[in-house]
Amino acid sequence: MDDDAFNSWGWRIPFLLSAVLVGVAMWIRLGLEESDEFTASKSEAPAESMPILEVLTRHWKTVLLAGGTFIATNGIAYAYMVYVLKYGETELGFSKTTMLFLLIASCPFWMAGMAFSAHKSDTLGRRTVYIRSSITLVVAAAVFFPLIDTAIVPVMLVSMIALASRSAAAPAHKRRCSPNCSPHTSATAERHSATRSAQSSAAVWPR
Numbered sequence: 001m002d003d004d005a006f007n008s009w010g011w012r013i014p015f016l017l018s019a020v021l022v023g024v025a026m027w028i029r030l031g032l033e034e035s036d037e038f039t040a041s042k043s044e045a046p047a048e049s050m051p052i053l054e055v056l057t058r059h060w061k062t063v064l065l066a067g068g069t070f071i072a073t074n075g076i077a078y079a080y081m082v083y084v085l086k087y088g089e090t091e092l093g094f095s096k097t098t099m100l101f102l103l104i105a106s107c108p109f110w111m112a113g114m115a116f117s118a119h120k121s122d123t124l125g126r127r128t129v130y131i132r133s134s135i136t137l138v139v140a141a142a143v144f145f146p147l148i149d150t151a152i153v154p155v156m157l158v159s160m161i162a163l164a165s166r167s168a169a170a171p172a173h174k175r176r177c178s179p180n181c182s183p184h185t186s187a188t189a190e191r192h193s194a195t196r197s198a199q200s201s202a203a204v205w206p207r
Helices: 003-010 014-033 036-044 053-056 060-090 095-125 127-146 155-179 189-206
Strands: none
Touching: 003 014, 014 189, 053 060, 060 095, 060 127, 060 155, 095 127, 127 155
């Protein structure tokens, strides 16, 4: 595909294909059973009319904590996924196809890094995994562009794999750091929600 075709319509293809992933995600989600605790709380009290307000007013510290820990990793991830594509074309003279190939080839390591780190967060602890992942992410980010600037494709691929796997590892625990709020207001649900949120926050940054 030449540049004109890609800029005209080719860039839409991945977005259209992502509809398949949406369908798969819905199939997986609809096949999951709710926990006994959630089912019990749902039957005890009506749902909150505006659950977002409950999260922001009662769990705002946890929300800020989770958001703050994500800023750095998210910024580095965009440098890896977006900026380096243009950088490779304009500064190093590579074609769009070559840069996209490097990105796509490193994406499986992103997914593997997230899955592995999420598993380790359950065995080693979220705080340990987050700190170790963040340290290695800083190292990978520091050597990323020096390795990219070598303009040697295998070396560039290694640098992108390293940054991809580390970018995915740091936020792998993120679901467990967010407030696990039940959309119901019964005393039981509130108690479990508060306890879980406190445990999630303390697991990463103890008071």
